[in-house]
Amino acid sequence: MRTHLLSFWLSVATISLGKGIHKANAVRVDYDAEMREFMNALPNLDDTPYGLGQRSDISTEPEEDDILASLDDEYEEAKHYAWNTCDKDLSESRGIGKFLDLPFIKKIASNLNPFGSKNLRMHFYLFKREFPECGREVNFSIERKWKHCGFNASLPTRLMIHGWMSQSRGSFNRDVKNAYLKKGEYNVIVADWSSSSANINYFSVVKLIETLGAQLAQFIRDLNRQFGGDFDNMYLIGHSLGAQIAGSAGKRLKPNQAMRPFIQTMEPFSLVATT
Numbered sequence: 001m002r003t004h005l006l007s008f009w010l011s012v013a014t015i016s017l018g019k020g021i022h023k024a025n026a027v028r029v030d031y032d033a034e035m036r037e038f039m040n041a042l043p044n045l046d047d048t049p050y051g052l053g054q055r056s057d058i059s060t061e062p063e064e065d066d067i068l069a070s071l072d073d074e075y076e077e078a079k080h081y082a083w084n085t086c087d088k089d090l091s092e093s094r095g096i097g098k099f100l101d102l103p104f105i106k107k108i109a110s111n112l113n114p115f116g117s118k119n120l121r122m123h124f125y126l127f128k129r130e131f132p133e134c135g136r137e138v139n140f141s142i143e144r145k146w147k148h149c150g151f152n153a154s155l156p157t158r159l160m161i162h163g164w165m166s167q168s169r170g171s172f173n174r175d176v177k178n179a180y181l182k183k184g185e186y187n188v189i190v191a192d193w194s195s196s197s198a199n200i201n202y203f204s205v206v207k208l209i210e211t212l213g214a215q216l217a218q219f220i221r222d223l224n225r226q227f228g229g230d231f232d233n234m235y236l237i238g239h240s241l242g243a244q245i246a247g248s249a250g251k252r253l254k255p256n257q258a259m260r261p262f263i264q265t266m267e268p269f270s271l272v273a274t275t
Contacts, residue, residue, distance in 0.1 A: 086134030088125035088190065090174045101167040107198035119195040120208060122215045124159075126151055127188045132181050135190060140222045153227045156235075157187040161216070163240025164197050164205055172239050191216060197241070205241065213248020220253065 093101075110116050125135030126149050139145040158180055162172050173190050180186045193212055199205050216236070223229035231253070238246035 086131075087137040088123075088135035088192070089133060090125075090127070090135060090177060090190070091133040092174065101170075104167045104194060104198055107195050108200070110195075111199040111201075120211055120215075121195070122212060122219070123192045124219055125190045125192065127177050127181065127190065128152070128155075129181050129185060132178070138189065138219075140219070140226065146222075146226060151187055151223070151227050151229070152185075153229045155185050155187050156233045157189065157223070157229060159189045159191055159216075159220070159234065159236050159246075161191045161236065161238040161242030161245050162194070162197065163238070163242045164202060165200070166194065166197055166239070166242075176237060191219075191242075191245075193245070206244075209241065209244050209248050212245045214252060216245060216249035217252040220249065 124138045126138050127133075127135045128150060130150065136149045137145055138149045138151065158176075160173055160176055162170060166172060173192075177188045177190065180188050196208055196212070197205060220229075220231070220234060223234070224231060236246035236249065238244070
């Protein structure tokens with residue numbers, strides 16, 4: 001009896017297995033047929049327009065700056081994104097900031113440290129009527145910081161150089177900048193050398209005049225080379241040692257690249273140099 005039952009269940013299992021294998025084979029056949037039909041329907045890659053559905057060559061990818069320069073606005077009314085819209089805030093300080101310029105105090109402390117590294121680099125910030133309080137840094141060593149700064153070569157340019165121990169947010173920069181922008185359309189550029197001017201050793205700062213003047217002259221040349229700025233339309237306005245830096249820059253520029261220096265006494269030991 002047991003032998004007959006075992007034979008019966010083996011027969012049922014064999015029949016079921018056969019049906020399963022047949023069904024699996026049928027699915028495989030249908031799948032393969034559908035895949036062949038799908039692949040045959042695909043277009044020949046040789047007939048595909050260049051770049052469509054193809055992976056680009058990594059070696060030919062443009063540099064980051066090239067990508068930024070080639071970006072278009074998403075739609076006609078979209079405003080172009082301006083880099084670094086507030087690199088330098090020259091709005092009038094309020095509260096305790098009206099009496100204490102903490103960043104400037106830190107610069108004084110750094111100059112008192114005999115082991116501290118000296119920062120002799122000037123920074124240049126552009127102000128216009130469109131952004132009168134928040135200046136944009138013009139840095140020709142970083143492409144995106146001068147290409148998108150908003151400098152307009154068709155406008156007159158005024159460069160201001162503050163004096164010794166002048167605060168980076170001092171009234172000289174703010175008041176002269178505001179006066180020009182109230183008068184008309186200008187490129188007003190503030191040359192900030194407070195990292196060096198914040199040194200109580202006056203005679204040590206005097207030794208930096210020629211170095212800073214060379215930096216200023218190079219910056220003016222770059223305004224001409226990169227933007228097409230007109231040398232005859234650029235005035236340098238310096239206060240105290242800033243006037244000496246302006247004079248140093250003026251003598252480094254070729255005679256056909258700058259007007260003759262004009263120095264006017266405003267108050268004792270305060271000069272304005274226009275080049």
